[in-house]
Amino acid sequence: MAASGNTLGDYLRARRGQVKPEDVGLAAGGRRRVQGLRREELATLAGISADYYLRLEQGRDKNPSAQILDALARALRLDAKAAEYLHQLARPSSGHREHADIEVAADDSAELIEQFAMPAIVAGRCLDVLAANPLARALSPGFAPGQNFLRWRLLDPAARELYIDWDEMTDIAVSGLREVAASDPEDPRLGSLIAELSATSGRFRELWGRADVGYRSSLIHLRHPIVGELYLRSHRLSITHSGGQHLLIYRVEPGSASAAALEALARGEGRAHSHQ
Template sequence: MHQTTPLGEFLRARREALKPQDVGLPEYGRRRVKGLRREEVAMLAGMSSDYYVRLEQGRESSPSPQVTEAVARALNLDEEATEHLHRLIQPPARRRDAANDQVSPQLRQLMDSWPASPAFVLGPALDILAANAMATALHEGFAAADNLARMVFCDPAGRAFYQDWERAAHSCVAELRAAYGHDPESPRINELADELCSASPAFAELWARHDVKSKTQEGKHLRHPRVGDLHIGFSAFTVNGAPHQQLVVYQAEPGSATAAAFERLRSSAARPKEMTLHRSDAT
């Protein structure tokens, strides 16, 4: 039995996701394999079937850049998936202490200076490393606002919070796969993936697809348990000095219903904790 490698797993998943018509090949009769055959990918990439089989089986791990580009074209990979393929072939240097990320005091102070905008810092495994008061109030319906992937797939609140749950789920797993490509040996990412594959069949199915996409600037449609529907824009920034961290900031269109809802969240987040607890105890 051949050793499985991150490269081989990615190639196999992307090959199985394609149909012959996706790459201009005729399809005759019933096919015994899922997706394309290995020899079909090899033909499209202009290489021998034996060489491509070695790539998938982990017996060849150092193809040239030209061969890598040929495989990417054969598999119809987009730009981000092609970059992911290159990283799997030549992984970057391991990030030290990636599992114990510390957010700088300056960044925490910056987030706290935005009283009207939820802001939080994500680690590579989508762990929420720090959050301002608005972000904490935004995610108050979750049992624990500690990891976005776990919140989406394992907390029942996730299905209600993310109005387009399917899109949120796909995006979440694709972002985690992108981070995995930067550090395939990351103990934290592998530990989380194993945990979620066991806990959520939906996560396991999406993880096996090997789709790759970093965080985009698309809007989000959320439903907060207290202030209702939220239609937000957001921005994600790489943190200087900690390039494995992302600063995420949610924004509401000025004068919109979401802006009004954010103001209600801000007011509740600004109340002293003692007053909030006292009121809850009294109800």
């Protein structure tokens, strides 16, 4: 979903720039005009000709074999999610997809999260909050239904106050967005969000240029204005046949100070929400 229209080449270029020569057994001596690997170095590591690699990166060859993609993934030291993303870019899904202007929570997911004794939201394919239970809404203004939690996390100064580990939390969210973008590169709402954040957030431009792929579970460190500091573990569960929606669930360690803080937030839910 890059502006150039050459998503495969853009991704190869970005990942090539992140590999240190010494990490793949190459000498790092001398002045290098490029960050990371040169094109010909990557081609050699992948066992393909430099000319063919150049055509791939420039978008002049759009049909690399699965074997070549696997070789490039190994040479670039991609993990499983990043390698899968590389294959998705080279083999975009065929056929027209309908893209609803207004997304609603799938099936009974909104009712389901109301039963959870932990913060939970239903997030859409563009990371819009489609539904949130009361505890999630009390936990963060970024979880208010109708909010886009990635936009809020990147652009609202309150997010920096709430997330003690803001750098990691923005990294995870942008990596998750790139994973979604690979599954439907023609989605106009997704393209609009990426263009907007590229224009308004330096942090987004930095992370998008890094080309990391895939959501990962993480330990989140918050400084809540009412109950103080607490740690939560995030989990993402895909909702089948939903067009890319998922549940985000946040749990605390039983018996911990964070659990006590979350219980206090639940007891004073109305007051917590009104102060955010």
